[in-house]
Amino acid sequence: xxxxxxxxxxxxxxxxxxxxxxxxxxxxxxxxxxxxxxxxxxxxxxxxxxxxxxxxxxxxxxxxxxxxxxxxxxxxxxxxxxxxxxxxxxxxxxxxxxxxxxxxxxxxxxxxxxxxxxxxxxxxxxxxxxxxxxxxxxxxxxxxxxxxxxxxxxxxxxxxxxxxxxxxxxxxxxxxxxxxxxxxxxxxxxxxxxxxxxxxxxxxxxx
Amino acid sequence: xxxxxxxxxxxxxxxxxxxxxxxxxxxxxxxxxxxxxxxxxxxxxxxxxxxxxxxxxxxxxxxxxxxxxxxxxxxxxxxxxxxxxxxxxxxxxxxxxxxxxxxxxxxxxxxxxxxxxxxxxxxxxxxxxxxxxxxxxxxxxxxxxxxxxxxxxxxxxxxxxxxxxxxxxxxxxxxxxxxxxxxxxxxxxxxxxxxxxxxxxxxxxxx
DNA sequence: AAGCATTTGTGAATGTTTTCACGAACTACA
DNA sequence: TGTAGTTCGTGAAAACATTCACAAATGCTT
Ligand SMILES: NC(=O)c1ccc[n+]([C@@H]2O[C@H](COP(=O)([O-])OP(=O)(O)OC[C@H]3O[C@@H](n4cnc5c(N)ncnc54)[C@H](O)[C@@H]3O)[C@@H](O)[C@H]2O)c1
Ligand SMILES: NC(=O)c1ccc[n+]([C@@H]2O[C@H](COP(=O)([O-])OP(=O)(O)OC[C@H]3O[C@@H](n4cnc5c(N)ncnc54)[C@H](O)[C@@H]3O)[C@@H](O)[C@H]2O)c1
Numbered sequence: 170x171x172x173x174x175x176x177x178x179x180x181x182x183x184x185x186x187x188x189x190x191x192x193x194x195x196x197x198x199x200x201x202x203x204x205x206x207x208x209x210x211x212x213x214x215x216x217x218x219x220x221x222x223x224x225x226x227x228x229x230x231x232x233x234x235x236x237x238x239x240x241x242x243x244x245x246x247x248x249x250x251x252x253x254x255x256x257x258x259x260x261x262x263x264x265x266x267x268x269x270x271x272x273x274x275x276x277x278x279x280x281x282x283x284x285x286x287x288x289x290x291x292x293x294x295x296x297x298x299x300x301x302x303x304x305x306x307x308x309x310x311x312x313x314x315x316x317x318x319x320x321x322x323x324x325x326x327x328x329x330x331x332x333x334x335x336x337x338x339x340x341x342x343x344x345x346x347x348x349x350x351x352x353x354x355x356x357x358x359x360x361x362x363x364x365x366x367x368x369x370x371x372x373x374x375x376x
Numbered sequence: 377x378x379x380x381x382x383x384x385x386x387x388x389x390x391x392x393x394x395x396x397x398x399x400x401x402x403x404x405x406x407x408x409x410x411x412x413x414x415x416x417x418x419x420x421x422x423x424x425x426x427x428x429x430x431x432x433x434x435x436x437x438x439x440x441x442x443x444x445x446x447x448x449x450x451x452x453x454x455x456x457x458x459x460x461x462x463x464x465x466x467x468x469x470x471x472x473x474x475x476x477x478x479x480x481x482x483x484x485x486x487x488x489x490x491x492x493x494x495x496x497x498x499x500x501x502x503x504x505x506x507x508x509x510x511x512x513x514x515x516x517x518x519x520x521x522x523x524x525x526x527x528x529x530x531x532x533x534x535x536x537x538x539x540x541x542x543x544x545x546x547x548x549x550x551x552x553x554x555x556x557x558x559x560x561x562x563x564x565x566x567x568x569x570x571x572x573x574x575x576x577x578x579x580x581x582x583x
Numbered sequence: 584a585a586g587c588a589t590t591t592g593t594g595a596a597t598g599t600t601t602t603c604a605c606g607a608a609c610t611a612c613a
Numbered sequence: 614t615g616t617a618g619t620t621c622g623t624g625a626a627a628a629c630a631t632t633c634a635c636a637a638a639t640g641c642t643t
Contacts, residue, residue, distance in 0.1 A: 170579065171575065171579070172599090172600085173572065174600075175600095176571070176572050176575050177568055177572065180565070180567075180568045180571045180572070181552060181565075181568075184550060184551070184552075185552070198619085198620065198621090199620075199621075200620080205552075206552055207554065209601075209602060209603090210620090210621095211601075211602055211603070211604090211622095211623095212600095212601065212602075214620090214621065214622065214623085215600095215601080215602090215622085215623080217621095217622095218621090218622060218623075223621080223622085224620075224621055224622085225608080225609065225610090225620080225621075226607075226608040226609045226610090226619075226620050226621040226622085227608070227609035227610050227611090227618080227619045227620050227621080228609070228610070228619080228620070228621090229619090229620065229621085230621095242575060242578070243571045243574060243575045243578075244571065244574030244575050244577060244578040245571065245574070249570075249574055249577075257469075258468060258469035258472055258473065259469040259473070261465060261469070262464075262465035262466040262468070262469045263566070265465055266465065266466070266566075268550065268567055269567065269570065272567060272570070272571070273574075274570050274574075312574075312577060313570075313573055313574075313577075336577065336580070337573040337574075337576065337577050338573075339569055339570065339573060343391060343475065344391070345388060345391075345392070345412075345413055347414065353573060353576045353577070353580075355569045355572055355573055357564070357566065357569050358387070359470070359473075359564065360387075360475055360476065360479060361384055361387045361388075362546055362562045362564050363476065363479070363481050363520075363546065364383070364387045364450045364451065364452065364479070365380070365383050365384065365387070365562055366520055366544040366545075366546060366560060366562055367450060367451030367452070367456055367480075367481075367519075367520075367544075368378065368383050368449060368450045368451050369544065369560045370451060370456075370519060370520075370543065370544050370560070371449070371450075371451040372377065372378070373543070373560075379629085379630085381630075382630095405589085405590065405591090406590075406591075407590080416631075416632060416633090417590090417591095418592095418593095418631075418632055418633070418634090419630095419631065419632075421590090421591065421592065421593085422592085422593080422630095422631080422632090424591095424592095425591090425592060425593075430591080430592085431590075431591055431592085432590080432591075432638080432639065432640090433589075433590050433591040433592080433637070433638040433639050433640090434588080434589045434590050434591080434638065434639035434640050434641090435589080435590070435591090435639070435640070436589090436590065436591080437591090
């Protein structure tokens with residue numbers, strides 16, 4: 170069972186490997202990969218030992234094989250249906266980001282409470298009201314919910330998603346959500362990243 | 377010296393405390409705070425013991441005092457100058473997000489390479505070309521750089537920021553950056569969050 | 584003022600993640 | 614085939630993070 174930190178590193182390894190593939194490099198050692206990512210080679214070997222594919226002693230890992238295993242483990246071999254809740258600035262950026270579609274993530278529903286937004290069309294997807302969510306989750310095979318509404322609305326929206334049977338939620342609202350434990354929740358808090366930076370700047374200034 | 381995990385939790389405690397303040401609740405125990413955030417009370421006590429302010433045995437912590445210490449530690453007592461590099465979809469969402477300004481983060485420069493964007497005005501800030509960055513960093517007192525350009529351009533842009541003397545960088549491009557170690561770098565990778573979700577869904581499906 | 588009920592702050596214990604270090608597996612070449 | 618040179622996979626050690634558990638501090642009641 171992969172833990173959060175391992176998964177995060179695997180995602181990065183996968184990106185680097187895909188870059189190597191484009192450049193026609195077909196093998197790489199843990200040492201070289203570590204060099205490129207400022208990580209120890211043993212960290213990389215241990216992480217990779219958790220995904221199926223094995224490296225070859227004396228040679229390293231085969232780029233193509235490893236990408237294949239990583240795509241499998243990370244769930245990039247199939248398509249996922251996403252519902253976006255909140256068609257605001259952030260929601261629009263997420264929706265129109267081509268990288269998601271490329272990796273198999275499809276926004277199949279866009280929900281907003283603002284009557285002036287309902288009915289608009291975003292590249293073929295019509296924005297609908299929150300009370301259509303439950304039906305859409307069933308009809309459009311929604312696997313994940315992406316919450317991009319203001320904090321005040323986040324809990325309610327999360328509840329609706331869970332009620333509709335969604336088992337994975339990505340939350341951008343800066344408020345902690347309390348969901349049943351069989352729902353996998355990620356919280357991406359952009360303001361937290363800012364505060365992390367300013368906290369460090371403060372600390373280094375003091376010295 | 378605060379570590380990354382502690383800082384992330386402090387940010388969340390601070391949010392909850394600010395919510396309590398609005399609701400006129402003036403004290404809270406570690407137990408109650410833990411309850412609300414699904415954390416152990418000892419975790420909270422240990423985290424808070426690292427910021428100056430002390431709690432009072434038998435009573436708990438005073439909301440106002442604690443917010444004050446946390447704002448201090450997290451760098452929310454002063455203003456920070458930000459440069460946004462990349463005025464695309466994500467850049468616009470970040471720029472217009474009122475939460476940042478409220479916490480003291482001011483976008484004072486917006487840079488884009490696209491000639492059709494240069495010269496446009498975003499609430500008083502004129503979008504300028506990359507070669508103005510160095511000058512702007514000096515003139516506008518830029519403390520942090522926010523990278524929201526495509527992956528291909530990210531390394532170069534990061535180099536320019538560092539060259540201009542910026543000591544903190546928030547990177548949204550899905551590519552690892554290799555910066556000098558006195559520059560504090562955070563990498564926010566939205567696709568990584570997606571992959572984390574799909575990875576978990578895959579795993580639970582298998583069982 | 585004494586006793587009881589809370590709750591903190593923190594050493595010590597426990598749990599988790601990363602790094603070390605080395606035997607085994609593989610390649611290359613004579 | 615044998616020997617030298619890589620690099621992997623993984624137990625064991627070290628580093629790091631969380632939780633436990635309890636003495637000490639404080640408030641409240643009588
Ligand atoms: N934009 C950023 O850079 C940024 C940064 C940090 C955090 N966030 C967080 O992300 C979330 C979205 O940010 P944004 O900038 O897109 O905000 P926004 O105001 O541009 O968009 C929010 C959208 O949600 C809709 N909405 C409100 N209540 C709703 C409900 N109950 N159901 C469905 N839709 C509803 C609104 O009509 C609006 O379209 C917020 O919680 C914000 O705090 C955003
Ligand atoms: N939008 C999302 O939801 C999302 C999700 C995950 C990752 N990202 C990443 O965030 C970054 C920005 O995404 P976006 O959706 O805003 O892309 P975008 O294409 O909308 O915007 C990118 C902007 O950067 C500008 N640019 C290009 N090269 C530049 C340079 N050298 N200097 C200055 N500006 C330059 C472009 O002109 C454009 O305006 C990308 O790296 C993307 O991979 C975005």
